[in-house]
Amino acid sequence: MPILAIEEDSLRQRCALCAVERLVTLGELPPHDDVPEGSLVLPPCACGAVEHLLHAPPGEPEHPAPGSFGHKHRLLVDALVEELRGGKRALARRSAPLRQRVEARLPHELLERCFSEGLRTQEKLDGGAVAEEIR
């Protein structure tokens, strides 16, 4: 179930099981008291699938394909897990929108190179392309 994009205060995600795209807002995230550090659980999809986002293990080598979907996904998931598992107080403070807080965790050079069009793992979202064709 990849993350497709991080929007202002929500995640756009596609379910691996039923392929439905949905927006998950921060308020919908379940409590993480029982979940190991370094992972994040998304609320269940309508089909029942539950997504776990896992932070890269320490010392993981550089991604073999910089700028690829897999590389961008790794960067976004790591930043998300760090930001959202950083403590409930940080979450409650909500001093800045999620998008801004994730951007602040990414090196400037990577932001410019990989996310110049926003925090998304794909150039164009499928939904947009389909809508264009119908018109």
Ligand SMILES: [Zn+2]
């Ligand atoms: Zn689903």
